[in-house]
Amino acid sequence: MKKLIIFILALVLTGCMGSKDYVVKIGKDKISRGEYLVYLMEQKKNFENQGGSDIWEADFDGVSAEEIAKQNAVNTLVMVKTAVKQTKELGITLTEDDEKKAEAQTEELLNDFKQEDLKNLDLNRDKIYKIMEEVALQNKVYAYVTDSYAINEAEFKEYLTQYYEEHKAEFTSYKIKEIFLQPDIEGTENRDKINSVFNSIKNGTSFDEALSEISPEISSDAVELDSSLYTENTLQQIYSHNKGDCFLVEDTDGYHIFEIADIVNSSIESIEPQIREQYTNDKKQAIYQAQNDSWQGDITVEKNDEVWNNISIVKE
Numbered sequence: 001m002k003k004l005i006i007f008i009l010a011l012v013l014t015g016c017m018g019s020k021d022y023v024v025k026i027g028k029d030k031i032s033r034g035e036y037l038v039y040l041m042e043q044k045k046n047f048e049n050q051g052g053s054d055i056w057e058a059d060f061d062g063v064s065a066e067e068i069a070k071q072n073a074v075n076t077l078v079m080v081k082t083a084v085k086q087t088k089e090l091g092i093t094l095t096e097d098d099e100k101k102a103e104a105q106t107e108e109l110l111n112d113f114k115q116e117d118l119k120n121l122d123l124n125r126d127k128i129y130k131i132m133e134e135v136a137l138q139n140k141v142y143a144y145v146t147d148s149y150a151i152n153e154a155e156f157k158e159y160l161t162q163y164y165e166e167h168k169a170e171f172t173s174y175k176i177k178e179i180f181l182q183p184d185i186e187g188t189e190n191r192d193k194i195n196s197v198f199n200s201i202k203n204g205t206s207f208d209e210a211l212s213e214i215s216p217e218i219s220s221d222a223v224e225l226d227s228s229l230y231t232e233n234t235l236q237q238i239y240s241h242n243k244g245d246c247f248l249v250e251d252t253d254g255y256h257i258f259e260i261a262d263i264v265n266s267s268i269e270s271i272e273p274q275i276r277e278q279y280t281n282d283k284k285q286a287i288y289q290a291q292n293d294s295w296q297g298d299i300t301v302e303k304n305d306e307v308w309n310n311i312s313i314v315k316e
Contacts, residue, residue: 023311024074025302026081033307034121038109038131039073044313056313066313074301082295083141084134092140094133102132145291146284151276160275164268169239171266174225176238179211179257194255198248207246207259222261 022030047055047069058065087093094102106129110118118124164171179197181190197210208220227235234251241247243263249256 021307022304023307024077024304025300026078027299029081031077032122032127033311034123034127035131036073036077037121037311038128039076040070040311040313043069043073043076069313070308070311074303078296078299078301079292080134080138082292082299083138086141086295087137090141090144092137092144094136094140098136098140099133102129102136105132142284142288145288149280149284149287151280151283156276156279159279160268160272163275164271168265169235171271172239173264173266174238174260175222175262175264176225177207177211177220177222177259177261179207179214181214181255183252183254190255191250194248194250194257198257201246201257207257210257222259 021033023033023036024031047065051058051065055065060068106125109128109132110125113123179194181194184190193214197214201207201210211218211220225238230238231251231253234249234253234256237247237249238258238260241258241260243260246257246259249258
């Protein structure tokens with residue numbers, strides 16, 4: 001939880017507004033900085049879990065990852081506040097077990113803050129518990145709306161087949177051997193060298209012998225392909241080859257000679273449980289989003305730009 005503390009403190013310091021200024025108004029509800037930052041912290045974790053710490057360097061159609069995370073936090077808040085307003089009509093309340101879980105989450109958050117930090121964010125135990133309580137209520141509303149959903153097996157089988165064909169590379173593991181040279185800054189020394197090595201392999205030199213001559217310190221054992229180490233262009237060329245193929249790739253990161261030692265394809269049967277869960281979750285989310293949109297009606301969401309513009313995610 002140490003990372004959480006650093007993140008929250010950084011957000012406090014980057015905002016120059018008074019601690020009681022609200023960030024966004026959802027209908028008549030004014031969301032304080034403290035409450036908003038709890039939701040934003042969750043978005044930060046989600047983004048970094050999916051894209052690593054470098055995700056904050058990316059942008060999506062001209063919109064920064066940070067701005068999307070900030071907006072996602074607002075969207076989640078709107079969804080939670082909307083759901084909570086339906087609980088009385090739906091007869092949804094928290095059980096004693098739900099309340100205990102909310103209390104445990106509250107204590108965990110409290111232990112991660114110094115008193116001065118809680119004061120700066122205008123947070124206390126009751127306010128944090130209320131946030132945890134509302135999140136728990138929203139989860140129960142979600143279950144109420146979606147638990148009756150059942151998969152249409154014919155539609156799912158069609159989806160599974162199409163998904164498998166379109167994402168085969170994701171369910172295929174490659175064992176590769178590689179000879180690598182850095183790109184030339186001036187001249188063509190390494191390019192000429194890699195071409196010479198590749199020609200010698202084509203003329204009968206074994207891959208292991210060629211590797212030993214270029215990089216004697218590198219093991220000739222095949223290793224599992226780590227897609228994070230290569231450009232998309234290089235990966236696509238690897239994916240287009242078969243077991244036993246040896247080929248040369250020149251890319252922005254350098255010169256590669258690859259040998260495909262083995263290719264293991266996951267069967268469609270082996271991935272079905274994973275895709276079924278994903279498919280079910282997506283369908284439930286769509287059902288819930290439609291219901292939530294109906295409940296929201298013409299609710300207005302207004303940002304307090306003066307505070308909003310002074311909240312930023314600190315990249316660690």
